[in-house]
Amino acid sequence: MLNLVDLSRTDLNLLVLFEAVLEERHVGRAAERLNLTSSAVSHGLGRLRRLLNDPLFLRTPKGVVPTARALELAAPIADVLAGVRNILSAAEPFDPATSTRRFTIGAPDGISAVLLAPLLAELAHVAPGIDIGIRQLLPAPNESAPERAWRGAFADLDDRLTDIAVIPTGHIPERFHVSGLYDEDFVVAMRAGHTFAAAPTLARYCELEHLVVSLGGDPHGFVDEALARLGRARRVALTVPNFMFALAILAATDLICALPRRFAAMHAARFGVEIVDAPLELTRFRINAILPKVALMDAGVAWLLAILEQAPPPLSPTARSSAGI
Template identity: 60%
Template sequence: MLNEIDLGRTDLNLLTLFEVVLKEGHVGRAAQRLNLSPSAVSHGLGRLRKLLNDPVFLRTPKGVVPTARALELAGPVAEILARVRNVISTAEPFDAAKSSRRFIIGAPDGVSSVFMPPLLALLHKRAPGIDIGLQQLLPPQGGRQIERAWEPLFDELDAGAIDIAIAPVDSAPARFVAETAYDEDFVAVMRSRHPFAARATLERFCTMRHLVVSMTGDPHGFVDDTLEKLGLSRRIALTVPNFAMGLATLSETDLIAAMPRRYVAMYARRFGLVSRELPFPLRSFSIRAVAPRVAMMDAGLAWMFALIREATERERSVRRRQTD
């Protein structure tokens, strides 16, 4: 127990070592991040094992994996380190205009393509030294329950693999901050002068050949769930791994696709595509920005979270003016 340990004899740098090894999943990469030798990291892990009375990390052919005890400690250790960093940062407040930090944002490509242009414009004006790493988030293969399709992103946030996630999340555990960035629904997209564009009926929708965006190649999606409830089905003639490829393919074929309305409004015209309302009711989605509450104690991350909110509000305002 902590109250039985003489902290004066405990190297608290081991907590930082624990955090980095957990993120990297590899001793060599952790050593590079910490500017240490692999042997120094291995020695530190040995001391950590004695301190915690647990193997902590188990070796595999591809690196190391945390034990169950290590996973239990991940949250408390992250909170401790965040509080320490917050205390230290008060001596030197975060200044976005001078910062050279890099933030990792995770999002599906149909979402990132909406918020990134206004976000980059704001960064260019206010924080030219800040960089963004964009990581594509994907639902698990075969994950057909919409309500749980994006749950793996919480593990990514807990592990520190991404700083902020922006995705169609219905709800988030209490340990996360979640704010609605915007609401999204879907429209049917097709090339100009496509037969479906002239008469967008439910019967014709079901007889058309469809394209589905699916990184895993799984052709079944929430549109199919809705059609099944109506006793209907459609033919998925092609799956593609991202929305950009989907638009390019639609422009050269007679395929049609259901895609996010905001994404279509921003990019479909470039490919000579048109959109129509879907001929059946389909649920809408709340796109939420999510970050660990403990991480929000970091002034820099809290600033980025607020900037994402502003970027999505700007995109919403531009879109409203275009439709008025």
């Protein structure tokens, strides 16, 4: 049967003392670093030697040198102290001005590309030490039910792989908090000088070859549903996995593609792509930030949500006219 160590009778500050002596290789310097007397450090080392059953540090004319056992213990003790420090720092009140936390946001690239620039600008101003990770989200392929299409995003939130998900659906389970960010619709994008821009009719739209953004390669989307209601169809000549890739392909081909209006207004011109209104009514989406309700108890996550709620700027008249809309 194992003899379990009684931690209630063990002073964990001895590990801090071990760390200081190991790094300084000198009892006097370790004492200065810890604001202790040299005799207090020596006394602590004596207790630690008895606890660990090893001399740990051997005296030399220039200080001390660690024993082989001390060197073996260096990494495990550093891990223990790092874990304790992380726990204690997480318990401190959240201050964006001094925080060095990393948050992860899940979103399709057509949404993250809209939110990221204003978000980073705000962070640079009020929270320069905070880091952001973006996790790419797209609806599950071949899934028509809205509440099932984004099940991967819900699972990521439950598993804490993301702090906040930003997705274009209102079909969200009750356990999540929902915050509406902005409304989005779709425009038709094509290379600059494309003939469709001059005559964007429904008939011409159906005649042209289309590009569809689809993570799994499924060519059927909400545009096809809208066309079917009109007794129309189109040819999807190419699918690509994200919206930024779509812009690069559109710039070099005669393909056309339905893209989110805000995303296209912000990024299309840089690729030499122009946009026009669609010649049929396409679905409008409410872009929602969602997170587990319990996560709102985390002051840092609640603060990030508030920043996202301010992030998407309204589409200006200049942006609309320059896009040809």
